[in-house]
Amino acid sequence: MNMHQYRPSGPLARYLTIFMHYLAQYAKIKMAYRWDFFVHIFTEFLQQSVSLIFILIIFSKVPAIQGWTRDQVLFIYGFFLVPFGIYSGFFNHLFDVPEKYVLQGEFDRILLRPINAWYQVVVETMKPELLVSMIVGIIIMIYSGSNMNLVPVWWDIPLAVILVIGAALVYAGVYTFLASLGFWSEGNLGLMPMVYNLSQYGRYPMTIYRGPVRFMLTWILPFAFVGFYPATILMHRYEYLGYALLTPVVGIVCFVIAYRVWAAGIRRYRGTGS
Amino acid sequence: MKLIEARGLTKEFRIFSRSEGVMGAFRDLFHRKYRVLRAVDEIDFAVDRGEMVGYIGANGAGKSTTIKMLTGILVPTAGTVTVNGYVPHKQRESYTKGIGVVFGQRSQLWWDIAVIESFKLLRRIYDVPRADFNRRLQQFDDILGLSSFLNLPVRKLSLGQRMRCDLAAALLHNPAILFLDEPTIGLDVLAKSKIREFLKEINNEFKTTVILTTHDLGDIEALCPRVAIIDQGKMLYDGLVDNLFSQWGQDKLEDIVKRIYMGQKPEPGLAGGGVSLV
Numbered sequence: 443m444n445m446h447q448y449r450p451s452g453p454l455a456r457y458l459t460i461f462m463h464y465l466a467q468y469a470k471i472k473m474a475y476r477w478d479f480f481v482h483i484f485t486e487f488l489q490q491s492v493s494l495i496f497i498l499i500i501f502s503k504v505p506a507i508q509g510w511t512r513d514q515v516l517f518i519y520g521f522f523l524v525p526f527g528i529y530s531g532f533f534n535h536l537f538d539v540p541e542k543y544v545l546q547g548e549f550d551r552i553l554l555r556p557i558n559a560w561y562q563v564v565v566e567t568m569k570p571e572l573l574v575s576m577i578v579g580i581i582i583m584i585y586s587g588s589n590m591n592l593v594p595v596w597w598d599i600p601l602a603v604i605l606v607i608g609a610a611l612v613y614a615g616v617y618t619f620l621a622s623l624g625f626w627s628e629g630n631l632g633l634m635p636m637v638y639n640l641s642q643y644g645r646y647p648m649t650i651y652r653g654p655v656r657f658m659l660t661w662i663l664p665f666a667f668v669g670f671y672p673a674t675i676l677m678h679r680y681e682y683l684g685y686a687l688l689t690p691v692v693g694i695v696c697f698v699i700a701y702r703v704w705a706a707g708i709r710r711y712r713g714t715g716s
Numbered sequence: 717m718k719l720i721e722a723r724g725l726t727k728e729f730r731i732f733s734r735s736e737g738v739m740g741a742f743r744d745l746f747h748r749k750y751r752v753l754r755a756v757d758e759i760d761f762a763v764d765r766g767e768m769v770g771y772i773g774a775n776g777a778g779k780s781t782t783i784k785m786l787t788g789i790l791v792p793t794a795g796t797v798t799v800n801g802y803v804p805h806k807q808r809e810s811y812t813k814g815i816g817v818v819f820g821q822r823s824q825l826w827w828d829i830a831v832i833e834s835f836k837l838l839r840r841i842y843d844v845p846r847a848d849f850n851r852r853l854q855q856f857d858d859i860l861g862l863s864s865f866l867n868l869p870v871r872k873l874s875l876g877q878r879m880r881c882d883l884a885a886a887l888l889h890n891p892a893i894l895f896l897d898e899p900t901i902g903l904d905v906l907a908k909s910k911i912r913e914f915l916k917e918i919n920n921e922f923k924t925t926v927i928l929t930t931h932d933l934g935d936i937e938a939l940c941p942r943v944a945i946i947d948q949g950k951m952l953y954d955g956l957v958d959n960l961f962s963q964w965g966q967d968k969l970e971d972i973v974k975r976i977y978m979g980q981k982p983e984p985g986l987a988g989g990g991v992s993l994v
Contacts, residue, residue, distance in 0.1 A: 456840075456843065459840055460837075460840050460841060463836070463837050463840050464837070467826070467829050467833055467837065470829065470833070471828050471829060547822070549789075550784070550789050550819070550822070551822070551824050553787075553788060553789045553808060553812075554787060554788075554789065554812055554815075554817050554824065555812060555841055556809050556810065556811075556812040556813040556841065556842060557809065557841055558809065709791050709805075710791075711789070711790070712729060712790065713784055713789060713790065
């Protein structure tokens with residue numbers, strides 16, 4: 443065999459090293475356009491503060507909406523921002539797949555490299571600076587939590603980590619699924635903006651929506667699990683305990699289904715002419 | 717065992733034929749008409765280790781589709797294919813470690829980062845030990861003269877420079893097989909000869925098997941003792957270039973190939989009839 447037999451470490455370590463190298467390259471490119479980079483972070487902050495001001499204004503008129511106080515809604519929003527940060531940093535640009543990768547044939551290059559195709563697309567298109575949303579979210583959670591005299595308990599932190607991972611997997615699943623449609627549809631279906639708007643529904647209490655909307659956000663495009671359900675358990679309100687604990691399961695199921703669709707899509711990939 | 721072995725390899729594309737006009741577009745919403753295009757039609761193809769094979773055909777003959785099936789990008793509609801002990805489209809991640817691919821039309825390198833950074837990233841992706849990497853890079857630099865633009869991003873390179881970088885990138889992990897899809901397209905004579913010289917040396921030193929598609933028959937004459945000719949998805953000829961000359965009784969490869977593309981057969985009674993059109 444002409445191939446080398448060199449394997450210093452397991453696949454996980456290799457993928458991590460590759461990630462770090464992509465990250466370093468990304469930082470180098472970004473630092474070449476420093477101004478761009480800071481504008482990007484700044485607009486992200488601005489966008490979050492607009493949403494924040496919106497919530498604050500509403501609650502300056504009414505004390506509570508459907509039994510949810512200002513601080514509780516803020517807390518849900520704060521939690522929502524943490525997986526949202528992961529999504530914006532890593533999964534948002536899966537929407538490039540139909541146009542940039544499939545239609546223009548960039549996927550050829552991806553398929554010629556000996557690492558997982560999905561992983562390559564994610565690390566090539568990531569914008570890790572958008573993880574700042576997580577910090578904003580944590581600050582909002584701490585602020586609103588202390589306002590409502592929330593007393594933290596030991597399991598809050600590990601539970602929060604599990605819930606955030608579950609919620610991030612919901613995003614990863616939905617966006618992977620949408621990206622995969624590009625293997626069938628020739629080009630972008632224009633679904634991305636609509637789905638993005640729906641994902642934003644997840645940051646309000648489900649009680650403000652009508653039954654069908656609530657059902658859809660729970661079982662079809664499960665964005666209720668990226669904000670509301672998991673946030674309730676962390677603010678120690680237990681009426682949605684069952685749903686909240688389902689978050690990691692929903693995340694895993696969502697991602698596994700989407701990944702299978704993705705893998706089937708790759709088998710259909712046909713590239714461009716010549 | 718052969719390094720590359722394909723039997724009855726076939727690829728069909730389903731092509732959506734759009735109807736004309738607004739009403740046609742409306743009708744297409746409900747009822748779509750497809751026609752099936754057989755881009756590659758039951759070809760058999762076997763290559764030994766260390767061979768350099770030219771793969772030629774008119775535009776749209778099925779060359780790239782074949783290469784894409786051999787490299788694991790496309791899943792064949794029918795037939796079997798094993799390369800280097802793998803089924804390319806099924807064992808993609810392990811298989812691609814042992815091959816290098818260059819598409820003349822499209823760079824495999826990252827557009828925005830310096831060439832050397834691309835190489836370093838590839839070193840990680842292919843798990844190449846540092847010493848091997850440095851040694852090979854040095855060697856490629858000696859022949860291809862890369863050092864003057866290693867620190868430029870790919871988007872700033874000329875086509876010739878870019879092609880040299882792509883070649884080096886495809887060989888950094890010392891693949892058993894190198895697939896080249898029109899590697900000399902758009903290059904000037906000097907750049908072409910540099911690349912041919914490089915390929916010869918690589919083949920000679922590392923016994924790298926080279927499969928090369930091209931429209932420039934000069935590439936074939938300079939590099940490949942064996943040539944495969946495909947047209948409309950079917951293999952028209954697979955054998956030595958020398959046999960073509962004796963079969964056709966001509967001395968210009970271009971004339972022979974032109975006639976084959978036009979569907980002509982060699983006149984009978986000429987010397988060297990041992991190899992036939994398939």
